[in-house]
Amino acid sequence: MSIPLLAFELTDTNRDWLIHRPLAIVSYIVVAVVLRYVLHRLIDRMTRPRVKSTKQRRSLLAPLQERAGRTMGDPHTRERRAQRAQTIGSVFKSGVSIIVLVWVVLQTLDTLGFNVAPFIASAGIAGVALGFGAQNLVRDFISGMFMLLEDQYGVGDVVDVGDAVGTVESVGLRVTTIRDIDGTLWFCRNGEILRVGNMSQGHAVAVLDVPIAPSANVDRACQVALRAVLDGVEREDIAPDILEKPELLGVNAVTAGSVTLRLTVRVRAGKQWGIRRSLTRAVLEAFEANDIETPNLALATVPYT
Numbered sequence: 001m002s003i004p005l006l007a008f009e010l011t012d013t014n015r016d017w018l019i020h021r022p023l024a025i026v027s028y029i030v031v032a033v034v035l036r037y038v039l040h041r042l043i044d045r046m047t048r049p050r051v052k053s054t055k056q057r058r059s060l061l062a063p064l065q066e067r068a069g070r071t072m073g074d075p076h077t078r079e080r081r082a083q084r085a086q087t088i089g090s091v092f093k094s095g096v097s098i099i100v101l102v103w104v105v106l107q108t109l110d111t112l113g114f115n116v117a118p119f120i121a122s123a124g125i126a127g128v129a130l131g132f133g134a135q136n137l138v139r140d141f142i143s144g145m146f147m148l149l150e151d152q153y154g155v156g157d158v159v160d161v162g163d164a165v166g167t168v169e170s171v172g173l174r175v176t177t178i179r180d181i182d183g184t185l186w187f188c189r190n191g192e193i194l195r196v197g198n199m200s201q202g203h204a205v206a207v208l209d210v211p212i213a214p215s216a217n218v219d220r221a222c223q224v225a226l227r228a229v230l231d232g233v234e235r236e237d238i239a240p241d242i243l244e245k246p247e248l249l250g251v252n253a254v255t256a257g258s259v260t261l262r263l264t265v266r267v268r269a270g271k272q273w274g275i276r277r278s279l280t281r282a283v284l285e286a287f288e289a290n291d292i293e294t295p296n297l298a299l300a301t302v303p304y305t
Helices: 002-013 015-047 075-111 117-133 135-150 218-232 272-289
Strands: 158-160 165-171 175-180 185-189 203-212 247-254 259-268
Touching: 015 075, 075 117, 075 135, 135 165, 135 175, 203 218, 203 272, 218 247, 218 259, 218 272, 259 272
Parallel strands: none
Antiparallel strands: 158 165, 165 175, 175 185, 203 259, 247 259
C-alpha cells in the first residue's frame, strides 16, 4: 500500500509542473502564433493593393498611393509603388515577429518561475546604451524608413544624392546602393543623404541645345529646328513617351563662334536622355539638309564679349 500512496503523493505534488505550467506555456505559444498570423495578414492588407471588380483599389497605406497623379496608370509607377509597399510590409512583419517572440519568451520564463523583472530592466539599460553608442545606425534606420514610406526613390530610378548620381540598385533600411554611369557601385548611408533628386518620377523635360553659326539665319534655323523636332516626336519609337507638344524657346546663348538654340519637350520620366539624343541628331541632319551653317568648333568655345 505504501507504493500507490507514494505515487499518488508525487502526482499531486508535481501536478502544477506536469499539467498546469505546460498547458500555460502551450497556450502562450498558440496565442503568439495566432497573433502573429493575424498581424501579418493585417499588414498585408495595408501594404498590398486589392482589386475589386475591374477597378484597382488603392492600398490603405496612403503615402504610397498619393504620388504623381498623372502617372497613376503608368505600369512602371505601379510596379515601383508595389515594391516599396512590399518592402515596408516585410519590415513591419519582421518587427511584429520579434515583438511576439520576446513576449513568448518572457511569459515562458515567468511561468517556469524565473523573475523576468531583471531581464526587462537589463533590456532597457542595454537599449539606452545601444542608442548612445549607435546613434548613426539608428539615424540610418529612421531615415531609411521615411524614404520607404515617402517613396522618395525606388529600384531602377535615376537619382542624384549629392556625391553619387546613377541608377538605384537596392534600397535598404540602412544603405542605398547606386550604380553610376562609369559602373561604380556607391553605398550611400540613408542618414547621410540630405537631398534627393529623382529623375524617374512624374515627368521629365528633354532639353535640346543646338548650335548654329553666327552668320546663319536665326529665324530660318529656328523654323527648321522646330519642324525637325515636330517630325521626330511622331516616330513610333518616340511618340508613346511624349507628353506635350515640343516648344521652341529661341536663342539661349551667344558666343563668338556659335548661337545656341533651345527647344524643350516634356516626356515620360527616365526617357529624356534617349529622346534628347535622337531629336538632337534629327535637328543636325535637318540643318545639313537645309544648308544651315553649323559653328566652327575651334571658335565655338571663345566667349562673346
